[in-house]
Amino acid sequence: MTRQDAAPRAAAEAERPAVSTLSPFRYPVFRQIWLASMASNFGGLIQSVGAAWLMLSIATSEHMVALVQASVTLPIMLLSLVSGAMADGLDRRRVMLAAQAFMLLVSLTLALCTWFDLVTPWLLLLFTFLIGCGAAFNAPAWQASVGDMVPRHQLASAVALNSMGFNIARSAGPALGGVIVAAGGAAMAFGVNALSYVALLVVLARWRPPAQRPLLPRETLGLAIASGLRYAAMSPSIRFVLLRSVVFGVGGSSLMALMPLIAKVLVGGGPLTYGLLLGAFGVGAVGGAVSSAWLRRRLGSEAIVRVACLAFALAAGVAGAADMLALTMAVLVLGGAAWVLALSTFNVTVQLSAPRWVMARALSLYQMAAFGGMAGGSWLWGEVSAAHGIGTALLCAAGVLVCCAALGLWWPLAQSEDRNLAPLREWTAPATAVPVEASSGPVVVSIEYRIREDDIVEFLSAMADRRRIRRRDGALQWRLLRDVADPMLWIERYKTPTWLEYVRHNNRITLDDARIPQRLRELHQGPGDPLVRRMLEREPSVMPTRHPAEPRELREPLTDPTRSA
Structure with missing residues (x-):
């Protein structure tokens, strides 16, 4: 500390x-x-x-x-x-x-x-x-x-x-x-x-007890x-x-x-x-x-x-x-x-x-x-x-x-009193050019970072925690990639089954977890925040189906959508 x-x-x-x-x-x-x-x-x-x-x-x-x-x-x-x-x-x-x-x-x-x-x-x-x-x-x-x-x-x-x-x-x-x-x-x-x-x-x-309106479907x-x-x-x-x-x-x-x-x-x-x-x-x-x-x-x-x-x-x-x-x-x-x-x-x-x-x-x-x-x-x-x-x-x-x-010599109990596990609530479902609904998916997300050579060890350490948190909160097939043509470019990629699960995944981040994305943003050397791409996975042999607009509960803004991914 x-x-x-x-x-x-x-x-x-x-x-x-x-x-x-x-x-x-x-x-x-x-x-x-x-x-x-x-x-x-x-x-x-x-x-x-x-x-x-x-x-x-x-x-x-x-x-x-x-x-x-x-x-x-x-x-x-x-x-x-x-x-x-x-x-x-x-x-x-x-x-x-x-x-x-x-x-x-x-x-x-x-x-x-x-x-x-x-x-x-x-x-x-x-x-x-x-x-x-x-x-x-x-x-x-x-x-x-x-x-x-x-x-x-x-x-x-x-x-x-x-x-x-x-x-x-x-x-x-x-x-x-x-x-x-x-x-x-x-x-x-x-x-x-x-x-x-x-x-x-x-x-x-x-x-x-006070009634609590759920933000997302059960x-x-x-x-x-x-x-x-x-x-x-x-x-x-x-x-x-x-x-x-x-x-x-x-x-x-x-x-x-x-x-x-x-x-x-x-x-x-x-x-x-x-x-x-x-x-x-x-x-x-x-x-x-x-x-x-x-x-x-x-x-x-x-x-x-x-x-x-x-x-x-x-x-x-x-x-x-x-x-x-x-x-x-x-x-x-x-x-x-x-x-x-x-x-x-x-x-x-x-x-x-x-x-x-x-x-x-x-x-x-x-x-x-x-x-x-x-x-x-x-x-x-x-x-x-x-x-x-x-x-x-x-x-x-x-x-x-x-x-x-x-x-206890090998697996001691954690001291968790100082952890703040309240939800961060700093993420909102982004606006999309392609109409999506709750069941749309699978959703593939990639986040692009530009990392200096001297910061790679610290970046990989932060990414180890990032992987655990992502997988814990519902991300599938998490991967970390490095571009062979551009040594500063690193890409984090993961998948969720549906758009609703993607929204649910991002709403699960806690105040204690927030230090990891904050540190990654500090290590990023790009002109702005890391670039986030959200994509719907599609089979080439299947004609895409036009989906109606997403449900209202997925459109309600919370804060800046670039702060988490």
Whole structure:
């Protein structure tokens, strides 16, 4: 960073209000939805206790007990891409409303089936799978909406508060769930869960977020999914999060998946003991969430994740060897803190690394990675536990978590707080002599630069970033060419499938990206800006079709069309 860059950044930091873990509560919408979500989390954890203990009662295999956790997390892995694309393309509030209503109906049906003794092990897995499907559609829309409720500098604290709300419920919900299961059976636990969705449904129904008029037509589901995958693949900061979260999910799922067995076999307790163990884990998670803002300021994201991985590894190893309730609860407090610190740090890193137009898809890919790791890990540790014992399974999981910490040496998490990913909005669709419409294409774009010999190395370095950004935002067949007759002439060329995709591509550039075209313009030695040519690709054997004028939304000017291409 140059001294000129550091001065305005320091001034901005001085003007920024102090951020604490609780500061997002100043925003009423966030506060109301947070409280309603915590009530729903209480119900979900009570339902989890009921499902796990019911499976322990009706199944004969340890493998089936571990599959209860897998059946909840597997839908998040399978449906994340679809749910993220829907959350980015549709009204997120309505997506959340539909998901919550669906989970209420499934939970109510499960309660009735359990009450009438109709539940079998596989039917129980089906119901928990369906509840997981509802959670898969709800989570990307909810998490992507947090950035609309609080300012960007409050985002890390808001994510930590979401984790804290879940883990406040985790600290008391499982113990309460154990009491409910012991007093009224699993059917009562499922019924309480169904009622817990009501408050959140009411709050979401009353919430009226500001309507945002889309500048361009909505992408189809297939194109939206492809755009999300492409953006993540071409964004190193997001790729590293996905890799680390998969590994952490595999190792971290061990304690949650095997906790009923830890309670029954290692500690020798019943449903109340199971609830106490989950409560200890939740208490630690609350502590981790409360301390996250302080730790983030002093350690940074990568250090938090490494310490969390090692702490969770220690907790898993000790829990697998201990047979005393007090010692097991103590290490589960440590494990809970590590769990929430790692996952909330992954979540914040993704949110700070993706612009608003692709936020839900980026978060859904993160969830797909993390919960896919959890689902696979839950199955894996169930198999290892059945074959070699609970202690061996937890020791192997500790080894996986140590590997996750070591991965930070090669693929550290990015520090993205200072990136400005707001849209640049300095591009407008140019006037054309050939009439075009949204479906016209393919479109071939070439930009001509004149570069001095002494500037070629810097030019090629800037073009490497340019290529990544172009491809990330939808450009196809990107090429950089040099004229053999004129050594100063360099041509950047790429293609988009249609004129609409060309317009969409240019509207995706962010303020953070803008430094690259600005630097290229500075290196250009021509009489004006680099020359941009936009061409429609045509087959010589096909007669050209006259297209009507482009749609009005593609004609509305934003600013100078020569500033981007």
